[in-house]
Amino acid sequence: MKIAALSLACLSAIALSGCDNVPGRPKKEDRRPEPHHVTDFKTLYSQNCAGCHGNGQSVGPVISMNDPLYLSILPKEQMRQIVTSGRAQNGMPAFSLANGGSLTNEQIGIIVDNIYAWAKNPPPANAPAYSAPLGDVARGAAVFAANCASCHGADGKGLKDKAGSVINPAYLGLVSDQYLRTITIAGRNDLGCPDFASRVPGKAMTNEEISDVVAWLASHRENEFGQKLAPAQQ
Amino acid sequence: MNGKALIQALNGVYEWVDKRLHVTDLFNHTAGHPIPKSSASWFYVFGSATLLCFMIQLLTGCLLALVYVPSAAEAYTTLEYLTFRQELGWFLRATHYWGSNFMVGIMLIHVTQVFLFGAYKYPREITWMSGVVLMLLTLGLAFTGQVMRFDEDAYWGLGIGAAIAGRSPMIGQQVVNFMLGGPIIASETLSRFFTLHVFVLPGSVLALVALHLRMVLTKGINEYPKPGQIVRKETYDKEYATIIKKEGIPFFPHGIWKDLVAASIVIGGILFCVLMFGPKGPLGEPNPTQIDTVPRPDFFFLWIFAIAALMPDYMETFMLLVAPPIIIGLLFILPFINNTGEKSWRRRPIAVLSVILIYLALGLLTYLGQTSPWSPDMKAWSGAETPREFVEGRSPLELQGLAVLQNKQCRNCHAIDGIGGHRGPDLADVGTRLTKDQLVRQIIQGGGNMPAYGKNLSPYETDALVAYMVSLHPRGEQPARDSAVPATPAPMSVQEGEQHAAVGAH
Numbered sequence: 001m002k003i004a005a006l007s008l009a010c011l012s013a014i015a016l017s018g019c020d021n022v023p024g025r026p027k028k029e030d031r032r033p034e035p036h037h038v039t040d041f042k043t044l045y046s047q048n049c050a051g052c053h054g055n056g057q058s059v060g061p062v063i064s065m066n067d068p069l070y071l072s073i074l075p076k077e078q079m080r081q082i083v084t085s086g087r088a089q090n091g092m093p094a095f096s097l098a099n100g101g102s103l104t105n106e107q108i109g110i111i112v113d114n115i116y117a118w119a120k121n122p123p124p125a126n127a128p129a130y131s132a133p134l135g136d137v138a139r140g141a142a143v144f145a146a147n148c149a150s151c152h153g154a155d156g157k158g159l160k161d162k163a164g165s166v167i168n169p170a171y172l173g174l175v176s177d178q179y180l181r182t183i184t185i186a187g188r189n190d191l192g193c194p195d196f197a198s199r200v201p202g203k204a205m206t207n208e209e210i211s212d213v214v215a216w217l218a219s220h221r222e223n224e225f226g227q228k229l230a231p232a233q234q
Numbered sequence: 235m236n237g238k239a240l241i242q243a244l245n246g247v248y249e250w251v252d253k254r255l256h257v258t259d260l261f262n263h264t265a266g267h268p269i270p271k272s273s274a275s276w277f278y279v280f281g282s283a284t285l286l287c288f289m290i291q292l293l294t295g296c297l298l299a300l301v302y303v304p305s306a307a308e309a310y311t312t313l314e315y316l317t318f319r320q321e322l323g324w325f326l327r328a329t330h331y332w333g334s335n336f337m338v339g340i341m342l343i344h345v346t347q348v349f350l351f352g353a354y355k356y357p358r359e360i361t362w363m364s365g366v367v368l369m370l371l372t373l374g375l376a377f378t379g380q381v382m383r384f385d386e387d388a389y390w391g392l393g394i395g396a397a398i399a400g401r402s403p404m405i406g407q408q409v410v411n412f413m414l415g416g417p418i419i420a421s422e423t424l425s426r427f428f429t430l431h432v433f434v435l436p437g438s439v440l441a442l443v444a445l446h447l448r449m450v451l452t453k454g455i456n457e458y459p460k461p462g463q464i465v466r467k468e469t470y471d472k473e474y475a476t477i478i479k480k481e482g483i484p485f486f487p488h489g490i491w492k493d494l495v496a497a498s499i500v501i502g503g504i505l506f507c508v509l510m511f512g513p514k515g516p517l518g519e520p521n522p523t524q525i526d527t528v529p530r531p532d533f534f535f536l537w538i539f540a541i542a543a544l545m546p547d548y549m550e551t552f553m554l555l556v557a558p559p560i561i562i563g564l565l566f567i568l569p570f571i572n573n574t575g576e577k578s579w580r581r582r583p584i585a586v587l588s589v590i591l592i593y594l595a596l597g598l599l600t601y602l603g604q605t606s607p608w609s610p611d612m613k614a615w616s617g618a619e620t621p622r623e624f625v626e627g628r629s630p631l632e633l634q635g636l637a638v639l640q641n642k643q644c645r646n647c648h649a650i651d652g653i654g655g656h657r658g659p660d661l662a663d664v665g666t667r668l669t670k671d672q673l674v675r676q677i678i679q680g681g682g683n684m685p686a687y688g689k690n691l692s693p694y695e696t697d698a699l700v701a702y703m704v705s706l707h708p709r710g711e712q713p714a715r716d717s718a719v720p721a722t723p724a725p726m727s728v729q730e731g732e733q734h735a736a737v738g739a740h
Contacts, residue, residue, distance in 0.1 A: 032516070051645065058619045059625045060636075165629060
């Protein structure tokens with residue numbers, strides 16, 4: 001009798017609620033959107049960017065998209081262009097459909113706009129330019145010794161228990177001069193590498209110093225047979 | 235008109251109808267037929283419960299067909315309409331989906347019970363054989379039904395089905411054309427499967443159910459087997475007649491009430507699943523350019539999915555084309571292999587062991603099919619994050635190596651600390667398992683189910699990748715070392731490691 005009464009109560013409850021609130025009824029949000037119609041930034045970012053750039057909290061192998069300094073020096077249009085066409089030399093893939101990727105231009109726009117919404121701080125007054133021609137190699141060696149040698153070693157080959165080599169030919173073969181410049185400016189604060197303003201306390205690196213040190217780093221490039229490359233070949 | 239006169243009038247009408255249609259006779263020969271008292275058992279309700287599920291499928295199927303359009307262009311839209319817009323459309327879809335799950339599940343219990351109770355033996359061979367065909371038809375309905383839910387699962391499921399059919403020797407291409415209505419999956423394919431699903435297969439099921447029930451009536455329902463009661467061709471018919479004579483009871487009402495209780499439990503079970511879990515899908519659109527999907531069949535075919543994924547390649551043709559006819563053939567001729575003798579499962583250890591083994595294997599394969607660790611995670615390369623301890627403390631080259639690992643889509647098959655695909659081994663401690671040289675060889679040449687990446691990686695990319703992977707060993711645990719080289723007391727410094735990696739890969 002008890003079971004009968006209980007079943008009757010359950011059935012009446014369902015009947016009264018009119019099947020609208022049962023867990024099995026599919027909701028609008030359960031609908032699987034066509035991949036090109038996904039417009040939720042979190043979903044787009046976590047599926048396409050977080051693997052390499054981290055999600056703002058986690059860290060990735062390449063620069064975090066939640067780095068205020070990086071966002072302040074990189075013009076938004078340029079980021080849109082990078083996401084659209086990729087940066088083959090650094091291994092950044094092209095994400096637009098036109099370039100063989102999986103995102104529409106609208107989706108790329110959503111990603112870029114929302115990444116820039118993370119940029120809370122205005123650019124620092126002394127921020128170096130995002131890009132500039134290579135500087136002087138000889139001066140660059142001195143800049144490196146003053147700003148970077150304490151972690152990467154006087155010769156740039158790394159120090160045990162501190163930081164690894166920045167002149168390893170394989171490393172230099174996989175990154176562009178612009179990549180080296182961006183890292184010199186923004187550092188990797190999430191991994192303990194300071195930015196241009198805090199390597200030497202009270203003495204921020206200047207635009208020229210950054211160009212010089214990048215030139216010095218780039219001068220270590222070698223081809224796969226260990227032969228030095230002239231700047232034009234790099 | 236008083237009550238008595240009314241009853242008399244009704245009786246008159248009944249007699250008039252009965253004289254022409256012989257309803258009483260029909261009732262006495264069907265619902266009223268005598269069954270052994272021992273057969274009015276809870277073990278004997280699964281056949282009627284399967285039939286009930288089929289009836290539910292017919293009813294809900296007819297209602298679904300009012301809206302569903304079997305064309306490749308419109309099927310998905312009508313499914314979405316049914317699921318999200320049509321009043322109670324979701325309920326209808328869910329009832330049809332769960333009805334099919336229950337039908338397959340209860341049918342399997344029915345087959346198992348019949349096998350364990352020796353009901354296939356003399357003189358019920360045709361009952362069993364028609365049952366085997368019914369089982370195949372039910373599985374056919376389940377497969378074609380899965381195609382009706384024309385989403386990415388259906389699309390790729392069809393693709394796999396066509397690929398299997400295409401392996402047929404000599405006539406592979408013709409079989410595929412026949413199955414798909416052309417060389418590719420298109421509207422013709424859906425029309426074919428619709429025809430199968432709503433006309434050919436259900437019609438065949440109805441015909442065979444008639445035969446199956448006819449055999450149950452003519453040869454009688456199997457008596458509840460007792461250990462030691464041996465079936466002999468010479469004596470069985472007389473013995474069965476004696477049982478019916480001595481302790482026979484009419485199916486209605488003595489046996490049927492258990493079937494009715496079971497029927498209400500089945501309906502309750504289906505309704506519960508419908509209300510709690512709802513319909514399945516539709517998942518993503520059936521779009522062949524969309525490869526970012528993990529297609530998986532419905533639960534009753536997960537074991538086949540697992541076998542297809544796990545078997546070694548030299549077994550493929552045998553397992554796909556030779557084994558199924560052998561298994562079906564064996565099932566079909568089972569009554570002739572084992573026609574007489576003991577019926578009770580208590581005296582048939584091999585039968586019991588076979589059932590346990592088959593269910594263990596099916597269960598394990600179904601579990602593997604559900605988790606499908608062999609399917610790559612197609613979004614891992616760009617979406618799978620790397621836990622902090624596997625990024626921090628790495629040199630620039632090693633970080634670049636991690637970027638290569640992501641870009642070259644290694645993560646789709648290899649997880650790091652559980653995050654990523656599970657097709658290949660987890661890389662979290664790969665540095666303790668493989669030396670630098672072994673890693674280079676494995677990446678360049680592949681092997682052990684891994685493709686060779688030599689042509690897809692520049693020497694620098696290989697250097698970076700290997701440098702990163704060498705760094706993947708838990709803190710305090712030594713990296714793998716070449717057994718031919720004497721152990722060095724101190725681990726290599728970062729710089730030495732990198733130089734070593736750079737030279738080795740060139």
